[in-house]
Amino acid sequence: MEKTRILMVCLGNICRSPLAEGIMRSKLFGRKKFEVDSAGTGGWHTGEAPDPRSIAIAKEHGLDISGQRGRQFGVNDFDRFDHIFVMDNSNYRDVIRLARNDQDKQKVSLILDAIFPGENVDVPDPYYGGTDGFANVYDMLDQACDIIKERI
Ligand code: 4NP
Numbered sequence: 001m002e003k004t005r006i007l008m009v010c011l012g013n014i015c016r017s018p019l020a021e022g023i024m025r026s027k028l029f030g031r032k033k034f035e036v037d038s039a040g041t042g043g044w045h046t047g048e049a050p051d052p053r054s055i056a057i058a059k060e061h062g063l064d065i066s067g068q069r070g071r072q073f074g075v076n077d078f079d080r081f082d083h084i085f086v087m088d089n090s091n092y093r094d095v096i097r098l099a100r101n102d103q104d105k106q107k108v109s110l111i112l113d114a115i116f117p118g119e120n121v122d123v124p125d126p127y128y129g130g131t132d133g134f135a136n137v138y139d140m141l142d143q144a145c146d147i148i149k150e151r152i
Contacts, residue, residue, distance in 0.1 A: 004152055005035045007081040008111070009091055013040030013070040015127050016087045016137055018050035020111060022058050022065035024145045041094040043072035051127070057134040078104040083152065085111040088122035112140065114147040
């Protein structure tokens with residue numbers, strides 16, 4: 001069976017992309033044709049669980065993301081995934097820099113393009129803020145994943 005593979009990417013792979021992974025996975029639950037993963041452009045949090053604030057906001061919405069572990073994005077991910085959704089413009093530049101060809105580049109898009117096409121809107125990094133930031137990020141990602149689910 002040919003699967004559609006989706007990768008969510010942020011900087012640390014502990015705040016935004018683990019949430020995006022958990023949300024997307026829950027929306028595709030039971031649809032065996034899909035796989036969802038996440039990665040960070042940086043490697044500092046390799047092997048770590050998501051930030052406790054991401055785990056908490058996911059739990060409030062009935063999702064358990066505590067078993068996910070951080071890993072760094074690598075060039076092989078262009079071969080493993082069909083769609084690479086990045087959280088912000090900085091992630092976009094970092095991932096595009098690793099692309100080997102146009103086919104790789106075409107897989108990459110800002111996740112909020114689903115809601116605001118062509119407006120280059122970032123999912124704000126909530127790492128240094130309070131818990132409000134995480135609730136805000138959750139709502140944005142939830143909306144974006146609803147739209148993406150209908151399109152892929
Ligand atoms: P994330 O947030 O990219 O949404 O996972 C960050 C988490 C950690 C760091 C930066 C961003 N950090 O520099 O450690």
